[in-house]
Each structure stands twice: as C-alpha cells, then as structure tokens.
Amino acid sequence: MKKKRGRTEVLANEPSASSSREPSFSVHVERSLDVALAQGNKFVSVPQLPWETGFLRDVLGSPGSFAPPWLSPLVLPRNLPSVNAQPSVITMDVHEKKSLVRAHYQDRMTAGLNDKRQTILAKWVDLVLLHPQDSRLGQLxxxxxxxxxxxxxxxxxxxxxxxxxxxxxxxxxASSFAMYVSFVRKYVGDVAIIPIDEEHVYRYVAHLRSSQKPPTRAQTFVSTLSFVGAVFGWAGAEDAANSQRVQGAAHLCYLRKRVLRQAPPLDIVAIIILELCCLFELDNFLRGSAGLCLLALYGRLRVSDCSRISHGKILGDYFEGSFGTLEKLGAAEMTERLGECLAKLLPKEAFKHYTSHSLKCTLLTYTNVFGLTLEQNELLGYHVVKGHASALNYSRDALASPIRAMMTMLESVKQGTFRPLSVRGSHFVDLSQAVSVRAQFSESTGYSLDEAALLFASEVAMQNENSYEAFKDKMSLLGESEFGRIDGPCNRVNMNVSLGGMDSDLEAEDDESSSSDSCSTSAEEGMAAVEEDLMGKAAAGINPHADVCLHAGKSSSKREQFTKDC
Structure with a gap:
C-alpha cells in the first residue's frame, strides 16, 4: 500500500531551515494544495454515475482519452482572472415602458392610495401615455x-x-378629453389622437350638436383643448380651440341651454322652522341636519364649504358614539333634508323651489336689499375681487364691519321694520306699523311658536315626565341665549328665536296675539295649556299634525344608523 507523502517528502528538495534563503510559509501552503489536488481523487470515494457501470460503460468506455468530451472531468483553474463588472442596461421599447408606468400606478392605488385625486391623476397618466413622445410629461x-x-x-x-x-x-x-378619444376611436378609426386634428375636433362638436348631447358639453371640450395645450403642450390643441367653425358650433350648442333658474332665498318663516327643528325635533338625524342647514345659512356657505370645515369650537351639546363610515353630505341630500324639516309646518308648494344653494344666498339677498354696499356683500360671500387680495391679506379681520352691518339688518328683521322679501315699495315699515316675526309666523302657519315647539316634540313624548322636564329646560334655555328671552313680571315664555326677538314696545301687540301663553301666569302653565289643547285634539280623534305635517319620504339608512348610534 502506497504511503501518503507528508510535508517532509513534499519539501525534501527545499533548503533546510538553517538556510538563509528559506521561502515564506505561503509557498509551502500553495505546494501542499497542489499535492492534495493531484492525489486527492484517488482516496475520495465518489458515487459512480450510470454511464460508468454496466452496458453504458461498455458502449461509452471508461473515462479517459477515448471517452466523449462531455464525460471527462471538468478542469477548472484555481485562480480565475478578475473580470470588470459592467452595469446591466435595460433595453425596452416604448410599449413595454408604457406598461410599466401604468403598472406602477396600479400598484400605488392597490397599496391604499387610491383617493379621489390619485384616481384622477391615473386617468391623466393613461391619456398622456396614448402618445408619450408627443409631450414633455410623457417623455419624462x-x-x-x-x-x-x-x-x-x-x-x-x-x-x-x-x-x-x-x-x-x-x-x-379628463372626462371631456376621454369622450373625444372614444369618439375618434369609434367613428374615425385607429388614427393618432395627437397631434390633435382640427377636422376631427369639428366632427366631434358637430356630432354633439346633432345627437342632442348636453348643451354645455361642446363648450367644455373647447376649453379642455386650451387646457391640454397649455399644460401638456399637445400639438394642434390651441389651433383647434381657436378654430372659428369649432367655436361657432360649440356656441350654437350652448344656446340650447335652458334659462338659468336660481334658487330663491328662504323667507322668515322657513328660517324659524329650521331653528325650531334644530331645538325640538326628536329625530336625532333630522335635528342635526337642521343644525347643518342653519350653519350654512348664517355662515353664507355652500354644502361643499361646510364639508371642508376643519376646526372650530363646540358651543353646545354633542353626541358621543361609534359610527361606521363618515360620509360627507351632498347638495342633493341637503336639499332633501331641508325639505323634510320645512314639511313639518309648511305645505309642499311653499318650499318646493328651495335647494341647498338657497341657504347661501338667503342672508346675502337680505343684506343687498337692506342697502349694504357691493363690497360688503362680496366680503360676506367670501368673494375676493381681483386687485383687493393684498389689502384683505393684511387687514386680518376684513369681515368685522360687514358682519356688524349684517347684524343691524337682522335686528330690523326681528323688529318687523324690515321685510326683505316684500315688494320693493314695502321693504321698510315704520315701527308703529311693524308686524313682529311671531305674528308673521302665526299668520303663515296658524300656530304660535309654543304650539309649534310642542308639535316638533310630539304629544306622545310629552306624556313622559322626563321628556316634559327636558322640554321645559329647553324652553328656559331660550331665555338665556340669542334665540329668545324670558321676561315680564309673570315669567312668561317668549319663544323668540334668532329672528323672533322683539323690543319692549312691541310686547303689547304680542299680548294680543293668539299665542296660548298670552293668558298664562307662568311658563309651566303656558306650556301645560298648549299641551292640554293638543291632548284634547288627540283624545277627540283629531290628528294635531294632519293639517301641517307633510312628512317627506321614508327614513334613510344613514338616518337610522345615526339615530341608533346616538
């Protein structure tokens, strides 16, 4: 048996340790590795492969000089030369890059960032990628x-x-231009959208006119062409927008638009009904909706303005509870809730033309009729005139003076000396001939404010002692706020809501009104008398709500959820 060569045999021919030129230790290691690689295979048992045994070995032969080259052992050098790593270059055509850009936006929206703006930006990405090389944004x-x-x-x-x-x-x-792209694909064919062809644009506008599409769609598309030309630099957009025949066809489409019908302002009685509903309505959701309507009315706000309020102080009570999803109230639903509040005491014909926009224009109409300047009305409506932005920015409280003038107007309305929705010759009335808002309310609805409050609270709920005490507390609360006051030696209740306050010189007229509390000696006796009257009607089989309550629709699921949580 052959004996393994040790380190001494391998280094037999090397100089002795006493030599002055003894090699370094690394040289010995290298030689030892060479010996191990040369003889190691003889002493390592490796598994035999299928072609090394049996029939295949006889056919192919044993590994050696005559064996096929792919069966020979692979010889690899131990020291491979270093290779400089070259950066990999991704080569993709435009179509592949467009697909990747779209995929990135889809991933972004899937990751939870698909809010409204991100969704619209994704639409613009798709439109830009129709011809990305024709715009600077697409190239980037x-x-x-x-x-x-x-x-x-x-x-x-x-x-x-x-x-x-x-x-x-x-x-x-985005919607306007996408409809144009759809038209070109359907009626023109698979042609390039960009550069924008004036002939295709004219055909599209003529199609809108002949197919009786909405009158404003063509005019909107012409302005969209100017938009994409300025923002994205698409060729042909400005020329098509400035084309005389395109502008003429769009103008003829616009002339088919119906006459604008503006929402009318709320009258005094409707405002008082909203305030009564906000205070005494048992339906929590409807009471909150009435409060939101009053916020929009006194704040001169649109529904979208109310939705964007981000902070403020809570002046009254509030509900605590868990809610599923907080949804913004839209203009259509605000109009529906407004009508539902007014239907408690008014016939449908009296409020069918009111919309959510009536809330914003009500006080602005009142102040304009009262005589406030156009500049004051612009500030009250939050309209910044061009050229005044710098002055408003540095004045800090530009609304102070207009609001004081507005409060003077409201005080005149309370006294009855100013009738904002009367004919022009009778807007202002002498104090001796003034009709209080209490009398205006009773004349319009047939109920005093006390009776109306009880109608909102419902006679069934008033039978409960706790509900009755809570109702009396609310009536007393009116005397401590701007909505009314408790005055007089007999402590009788004057249901003066914010537009229902009156001066002492009008109390005589008020005492002669048909209000049930005019003959009472206390607040409790007054309310008890009204309650007894309503209970008597109910006992006689007469529905006290029948002649005034026109309930609007079924309760929505949102209202039911709100009421349940509260």
Missing part, C-alpha cells in the same frame, strides 16, 4: 423606467406637474 415618464425607486419617481413627477390644478378641474377636463 418613460425616462423614469429603470431608475432606482421608479414608482416613487413617477408618482412624484405627475403630482408635481399637476399640483396647481384643482381636483374638480382635472376631473372635468
């Missing part, structure tokens, strides 16, 4: 593919490019 989007953190770079680029445009503007323009 394609150049982002393959870069580190590509998804973030693409999203930031689109967001920065359209940051100065509002979400509503982007939505209108």
């Amino acid at each position: 989007l394609l150049s982002c593919v393959g870069q580190p953190d590509c998804e973030r770079a693409i999203a930031q680029l689109v967001e920065d490019w359209l940051a100065r445009k509002s979400t509503s503007t982007l939505q209108v323009r």
